[in-house]
Amino acid sequence: MKNEAFLRDLEKLSFIAKKINFGTRIGDSISKRRGNSLEFVDYKEYNPGDELRSIDWNLYGRVNKLYLKVFSEEVDLNVSVFIDSSMSMGGKIKETKLLYAKKLAAAISYIALKSLNSVSLFSFSNSIENVLPPSRKQGHIEQVFDFLENISSGNKTNINESMKNFVMRKGTATGVAIIISDFFSAPGYKEGIKYLIHKGFVVNIIQVLSPEDKKPSMIGKVRIQDIEGISALSLNVNEIMLRKYSKKLNRYIDDLNSFCTMYNVPYLHADTSMHFEETVLKFFRVQNR
Amino acid sequence: MFIDLSRVRFETPYAFFLLLLIPVIIAIHQFQRERMLIKSSAYSIWEEVFNEIKPKNTLVQMLRNILIYLHIFFVLFLSIAIANPHYTSSIPSDKKIAILIDNSASMSTVEDGVTRLERAKSAAIELIKNGKNRSILVSTTVDSINGRRFDGLFTDDQEKITRRILSITQSSSSENIDKALDNIRLVGKNSLPIIYYIGDGNRKSTAKTLRMTKNIVIIPIGNEKNNLGIINLSSRFIPQINKKREIRVLVKNFGTVAVSNHLELTLGKRNIFNRDITLNAMKSLDFALKLPAGETGVLKARLLNGDNYKNDNTAFHIIEPLNLAKVTVVANTYPRNILSSLRIQKDIAVDVLSEKGFKKQALTGELEDSIGVFYRVLPDYDPFLSTVFINPGFGRTKAYRVKELPAWRRQHPIVENISFSSFFVGNIYPVPSTLAKVNISPILSAEMPLIYSSENKGKKTVIFTFDAEAAGLSMQPSFPILLRRIIQWFNINTVPENNLNPGDIFHAYLDKNEDTAYVLSPDSKKNTIKLINGNIIFAETAKSGIYRVKSKDKELLFSVKNDPAESDISPKLPRNNLVGKAKKWTVTEPFVETWKLLSACAFVLLMCEWWYQKKGIYALY
Numbered sequence: 001m002k003n004e005a006f007l008r009d010l011e012k013l014s015f016i017a018k019k020i021n022f023g024t025r026i027g028d029s030i031s032k033r034r035g036n037s038l039e040f041v042d043y044k045e046y047n048p049g050d051e052l053r054s055i056d057w058n059l060y061g062r063v064n065k066l067y068l069k070v071f072s073e074e075v076d077l078n079v080s081v082f083i084d085s086s087m088s089m090g091g092k093i094k095e096t097k098l099l100y101a102k103k104l105a106a107a108i109s110y111i112a113l114k115s116l117n118s119v120s121l122f123s124f125s126n127s128i129e130n131v132l133p134p135s136r137k138q139g140h141i142e143q144v145f146d147f148l149e150n151i152s153s154g155n156k157t158n159i160n161e162s163m164k165n166f167v168m169r170k171g172t173a174t175g176v177a178i179i180i181s182d183f184f185s186a187p188g189y190k191e192g193i194k195y196l197i198h199k200g201f202v203v204n205i206i207q208v209l210s211p212e213d214k215k216p217s218m219i220g221k222v223r224i225q226d227i228e229g230i231s232a233l234s235l236n237v238n239e240i241m242l243r244k245y246s247k248k249l250n251r252y253i254d255d256l257n258s259f260c261t262m263y264n265v266p267y268l269h270a271d272t273s274m275h276f277e278e279t280v281l282k283f284f285r286v287q288n289r
Numbered sequence: 290m291f292i293d294l295s296r297v298r299f300e301t302p303y304a305f306f307l308l309l310l311i312p313v314i315i316a317i318h319q320f321q322r323e324r325m326l327i328k329s330s331a332y333s334i335w336e337e338v339f340n341e342i343k344p345k346n347t348l349v350q351m352l353r354n355i356l357i358y359l360h361i362f363f364v365l366f367l368s369i370a371i372a373n374p375h376y377t378s379s380i381p382s383d384k385k386i387a388i389l390i391d392n393s394a395s396m397s398t399v400e401d402g403v404t405r406l407e408r409a410k411s412a413a414i415e416l417i418k419n420g421k422n423r424s425i426l427v428s429t430t431v432d433s434i435n436g437r438r439f440d441g442l443f444t445d446d447q448e449k450i451t452r453r454i455l456s457i458t459q460s461s462s463s464e465n466i467d468k469a470l471d472n473i474r475l476v477g478k479n480s481l482p483i484i485y486y487i488g489d490g491n492r493k494s495t496a497k498t499l500r501m502t503k504n505i506v507i508i509p510i511g512n513e514k515n516n517l518g519i520i521n522l523s524s525r526f527i528p529q530i531n532k533k534r535e536i537r538v539l540v541k542n543f544g545t546v547a548v549s550n551h552l553e554l555t556l557g558k559r560n561i562f563n564r565d566i567t568l569n570a571m572k573s574l575d576f577a578l579k580l581p582a583g584e585t586g587v588l589k590a591r592l593l594n595g596d597n598y599k600n601d602n603t604a605f606h607i608i609e610p611l612n613l614a615k616v617t618v619v620a621n622t623y624p625r626n627i628l629s630s631l632r633i634q635k636d637i638a639v640d641v642l643s644e645k646g647f648k649k650q651a652l653t654g655e656l657e658d659s660i661g662v663f664y665r666v667l668p669d670y671d672p673f674l675s676t677v678f679i680n681p682g683f684g685r686t687k688a689y690r691v692k693e694l695p696a697w698r699r700q701h702p703i704v705e706n707i708s709f710s711s712f713f714v715g716n717i718y719p720v721p722s723t724l725a726k727v728n729i730s731p732i733l734s735a736e737m738p739l740i741y742s743s744e745n746k747g748k749k750t751v752i753f754t755f756d757a758e759a760a761g762l763s764m765q766p767s768f769p770i771l772l773r774r775i776i777q778w779f780n781i782n783t784v785p786e787n788n789l790n791p792g793d794i795f796h797a798y799l800d801k802n803e804d805t806a807y808v809l810s811p812d813s814k815k816n817t818i819k820l821i822n823g824n825i826i827f828a829e830t831a832k833s834g835i836y837r838v839k840s841k842d843k844e845l846l847f848s849v850k851n852d853p854a855e856s857d858i859s860p861k862l863p864r865n866n867l868v869g870k871a872k873k874w875t876v877t878e879p880f881v882e883t884w885k886l887l888s889a890c891a892f893v894l895l896m897c898e899w900w901y902q903k904k905g906i907y908a909l910y
Contacts, residue, residue: 089330097330184330184331184332184334186333213330218327222324222326223325224328225326225329227328227332228332229332231336232326233335233339235339241342244341245334245335248337249331
């Protein structure tokens with residue numbers, strides 16, 4: 001991943017970092033916590049021990065009572081990228097969905113860091129497996145690369161369980177959550193996304209499918225086995241069946257899309273045959289819509 | 290249609306071993322089910338597709354495996370078809386009955402002191418007793434009753450039928466079952482009555498025909514294992530061909546199962562052959578032994594069952610030497626020309642044309658001196674022999690075509706040491722009058738008019754000719770009788786004088802001064818006989834009864850017995866230790882050729898399979 005060509009591609013994308021935001025404008029990300037920013041939020045009665053410099057003396061002159069000016073605390077935007085590392089994302093082919101997802105994650109992380117946001121990465125399958133803690137340092141991109149390099153496919157997909165597992169973690173900072181997955185999750189995915197939304201995340205969905213997923217090349221008598229399990233089907237695949245498959249898959253994608261629309265979640269459908277750069281640009285276009 | 294399966298029988302139940310193919314077929318199908326394994330991440334989608342196409346109907350689900358069912362059914366039908374099922378049932382009582390008695394040569398085999406034919410007759414009479422008020426026809430497999438296979442039409446006169454059965458005589462020929470059945474059909478006005486076949490059914494073709502015939506009840510006679518017999522034992526010594534004496538033995542298995550036995554040959558007191566032999570069904574063992582020419586004695590061949598040497602199974606006796614000339618059989622397609630065409634001349638030479646070109650060849654002299662040379666071309670000389678050139682001495686060479694006889698005509702069916710060659714000579718020359726001094730006296734026979742015998746310096750020669758291609762002479766029961774007559778003529782001292790068996794030669798001295806005498810047969814036929822030095826030799830003794838021989842001054846009487854059991858036409862002598870009993874009766878009626886129907890079913894199945902493959906229906910998984 002850390003080859004020159006890829007890094008050059010990332011460089012090209014860096015120009016969009018200045019124009020882009022992740023659902024909310026940078027600087028508009030205001031924490032509910034009271035802080036030291038310039039933005040006034042409220043007044044608070046003075047209690048002994050409070051900082052004297054925060055006392056609004058003008059108000060004291062009018063009402064003869066000590067009040068403190070309360071400002072909101074301006075915090076950095078946290079971008080959490082979730083990469084599906086289940087078996088379904090892997091495979092024997094060179095350009096796997098996992099590799100594609102890694103490239104997307106790297107690009108998004110790169111752009112986020114360039115935009116002075118903190119970036120954290122998570123790989124998940126049936127639960128959160130690996131975590132890269134948030135950081136906004138420019139040098140963090142190296143750790144991002146290393147983290148992504150070490151991700152390998154395994155286990156079954158369970159988005160619901162993984163996201164539940166994530167939101168239950170202590171000290172989880174909200175922000176933007178980007179889930180990169182094929183969303184072939186037998187237990188479903190809706191609950192997991194809802195967990196994130198309710199937690200206060202601005203969720204983004206990137207569904208990555210391979211051309212083989214979209215248009216299988218198999219024909220004739222085959223035994224199709226679940227890549228994540230032992231279940232198998234003996235089928236004599238013909239044109240009729242392929243048409244049916246295509247129809248079912250489209251319906252599945254539409255379901256995901258509808259769900260995202262309903263919850264105002266930006267959704268992007270990606271194909272591993274597309275250049276990742278193009279997908280990244282598309283992603284940010286969806287963001288700014 | 291209700292089918293009683295308990296009455297279904299199979300001709301070849303071994304065919305059911307084919308069913309062992311079914312597990313193989315299942316294994317092959319299972320093997321074929323091993324498909325290419327594809328791991329898919331979109332398994333849930335495929336699962337939805339599968340559930341959608343999955344048939345709810347069990348029949349449709351079964352149809353998906355139609356190929357394996359088709360293959361299994363195909364093997365099943367095929368095995369049943371090859372097993373050749375037939376439907377047996379009891380005989381309806383309102384039908385006519387034809388009794389077909391096998392009187393072929395093999396029926397002369399003696400078991401427990403009784404010939405198979407006698408046993409068959411007893412079985413037939415027994416059958417008639419049980420079949421009262423039935424219309425019955427009696428027929429034989431070989432011409433028997435007054436030269437016919439059957440006499441009269443269907444009748445219910447039991448006495449008459451019994452008489453007919455008793456009058457059946459032994460034949461020395463092989464049966465022709467097809468012809469016999471045709472005759473019965475003819476008499477039955479093309480409607481086949483129930484036929485009781487009583488015989489040993491020794492020939493394979495007979496067994497097959499019987500199996501395939503409708504409405505037939507087979508009453509087997511005789512033990513198949515007793516069908517091994519010595520057909521021929523002969524000795525010949527032709528110095529021109531070989532300096533050694535040739536002993537030829539032919540053992541044949543008449544039956545339909547393989548038989549083993551021990552063969553022993555003795556000449557005088559010397560054992561010349563001692564070996565175990567095994568012969569398959571209908572096979573024969575033909576071999577020759579060569580012995581020094583001077584060795585004489587009684588030649589005996591014996592078949593011994595196992596180690597039981599006490600049983601004297603002598604099959605044939607030949608007393609050597611006859612010290613006479615040999616019998617020559619010349620088969621000619623134009624028998625009436627043979628005498629005139631034989632140009633009696635010495636030193637005749639033959640150019641034989643074969644694939645290798647012409648070859649000068651001296652012909653074998655069969656006679657000596659005064660009668661000249663009787664020539665013949667032995668086919669053994671050259672297998673490619675097709676044309677013979679003869680130079681009779683007049684400076685002209687004539688080409689004669691050798692006509693090949695069909696294989697079955699070349700060998701006598703019973704007396705197998707007699708082989709027929711065919712040599713066609715077209716030119717006709719009158720017999721020179723100088724031959725008158727040689728005594729060539731014809732032995733006249735209604736069936737065999739061209740028989741010539743001669744005697745020269747104490748050596749006798751018999752030439753008899755017939756059309757080996759067209760004439761049925763060699764198939765006649767009288768043929769071996771004739772041969773016996775010839776042998777007796779050679780060795781005239783052995784001829785009995787006044788108590789003869791049919792076919793025996795009557796020999797007596799009448800009067801030296803008489804030239805002729807006549808013999809009055811029992812059928813009042815008068816035969817004038819030329820006397821030889823006062824001796825009368827008379828061979829027309831086929832009819833039983835009293836014969837009257839009259840010359841000028843003398844009258845003799847001699848009798849001929851009519852006991853078929855003592856007739857010497859049997860190919861084999863009785864074998865005392867043989868045991869044979871009638872087996873259980875097999876009733877086959879009607880023969881339903883279900884195998885054809887089943888084969889058709891199998892074919893339809895194959896067509897379905899083809900259609901299935903072509904259309905690709907239900908090719909969903």
